[in-house]
Amino acid sequence: MIKTAIILAGGLGTRLRSAVADLPKCMAPVDDIPFIAFVIAYLKKEGIENFIFALGYKSESIIDYVDSTYKDLNKKYVIETKQLGTGGAIKEACKSVEEKNVVVVNGDTLFAADISNLSKFHEGHTADCTIALKQMHNFDRYGAVELKEDNLINAFNEKQFCTIGLINGGVYTLMVSDLLSGNYPEVFSFEKEYLEKNTGTKKLYGVVNDGYFIDIGIPEDYLRFQEDYKKVLTKNKYSVAGNKADEFIKGLIA
Numbered sequence: 470m471i472k473t474a475i476i477l478a479g480g481l482g483t484r485l486r487s488a489v490a491d492l493p494k495c496m497a498p499v500d501d502i503p504f505i506a507f508v509i510a511y512l513k514k515e516g517i518e519n520f521i522f523a524l525g526y527k528s529e530s531i532i533d534y535v536d537s538t539y540k541d542l543n544k545k546y547v548i549e550t551k552q553l554g555t556g557g558a559i560k561e562a563c564k565s566v567e568e569k570n571v572v573v574v575n576g577d578t579l580f581a582a583d584i585s586n587l588s589k590f591h592e593g594h595t596a597d598c599t600i601a602l603k604q605m606h607n608f609d610r611y612g613a614v615e616l617k618e619d620n621l622i623n624a625f626n627e628k629q630f631c632t633i634g635l636i637n638g639g640v641y642t643l644m645v646s647d648l649l650s651g652n653y654p655e656v657f658s659f660e661k662e663y664l665e666k667n668t669g670t671k672k673l674y675g676v677v678n679d680g681y682f683i684d685i686g687i688p689e690d691y692l693r694f695q696e697d698y699k700k701v702l703t704k705n706k707y708s709v710a711g712n713k714a715d716e717f718i719k720g721l722i723a
Contacts, residue, residue: 478576479525581680
């Protein structure tokens with residue numbers, strides 16, 4: 470079981486500015502709780518013990534929040550001095566990983582994938598990267614992912630309308646040495662220049678998960694998450710005195 474996770478939280482969040490001004494996307498508030506709290510709660514419930522925060526835009530607001538709220542969390546911060554792209558950010562953060570493999574998630578996305586199962590599959594197949602995939606209906610915001618019968622990735626398709634398909638849910642288990650030893654530039658896209666470029670040559674797998682999925686990168690989905698949050702806490706009748714991020718995750722995964 471992989472015990473270390475990288476949380477990518479360095480994006481500028483330009484598409485969300487109309488709803489949340491002057492904040493990193495992962496700090497967008499829901500009931501006065503920054504979204505990243507739900508990501509941390511999910512990872513902790515999945516057994517993650519070590520956290521590496523890959524930061525950039527307004528990193529001080531994230532550091533102040535995490536330091537004050539999670540005093541006992543085993544954490545490190547890796548801060549970009551310039552935009553490195555998703556690949557550059559992951560590669561830089563991997564230099565601080567002490568395990569053979571690492572979990573990678575996005576700070577503005579919550580996908581309640583089964584990390585234990587993902588880790589077992591990844592390690593059992595000595596994979597370079599294993600992606601948690603989510604089945605979606607009637608979508609055009611994401612590109613569809615094609616799988617072979619053995620769960621190897623066959624193709625990453627461009628964004629277009631699909632009535633049904635699998636999307637990259639943004640939760641990865643990654644062999645650290647594979648990324649660090651690769652001849653990648655300082656600034657690069659993990660999706661384009663690692664995943665797509667290496668499809669068919671590296672051991673890239675996909676595992677389908679049916680857990681809750683939300684990406685708050687656009688105002689409509691940010692508002693939808695706020696509604697989902699209210700529904701889950703109301704349904705489960707949790708006490709407002711408790712940690713509401715933890716309670717929400719328990720309600721999702723229970």
